[in-house]
Amino acid sequence: MTERKHLTVWWGAYVTLDAVPGGAFIELWRDGDRDVRTAGTVTLCEPPRLLGLTWADDDCEQTTQVRFRIEPAGSGASLHMSHDGWRNFAPERGKTLMDAHEARWRMHLASFADYAAAAGD
Numbered sequence: 001m002t003e004r005k006h007l008t009v010w011w012g013a014y015v016t017l018d019a020v021p022g023g024a025f026i027e028l029w030r031d032g033d034r035d036v037r038t039a040g041t042v043t044l045c046e047p048p049r050l051l052g053l054t055w056a057d058d059d060c061e062q063t064t065q066v067r068f069r070i071e072p073a074g075s076g077a078s079l080h081m082s083h084d085g086w087r088n089f090a091p092e093r094g095k096t097l098m099d100a101h102e103a104r105w106r107m108h109l110a111s112f113a114d115y116a117a118a119a120g121d
Contacts, residue, residue, distance in 0.1 A: 001068065001079075001112070002051055010112040019045050025053050040066070055083070060097070062088040076120065081109060
């Protein structure tokens with residue numbers, strides 16, 4: 001999940017991740033007509049099963065936390081992902097940001113599932 005050769009396939013070539021505690025995370029993306037930079041720090045990294053990051057877009061007034069956990073499931077594995085900290089924002093702002101991030105996470109996680117399924121074939 002965190003190796004560059006895999007990360008660029010399921011997340012995109014615009015993401016960099018130094019997958020060690022204290023390492024940097026940067027995602028460059030477009031929101032309509034504006035460029036956005038999301039950055040954070042790796043808080044937890046236990047390959048291949050755990051990854052935790054702080055998370056903030058350039059225009060965010062608060063930092064949130066993202067966590068990925070992979071667990072064995074039958075003959076394969078299950079990925080659990082959480083993105084917490086939205087309550088640190090004003091209620092309406094937090095809800096708007098959470099909904100926007102949920103939509104993007106659904107896209108990235110679908111890509112991850114497709115990539116993992118193809119790798120298992």
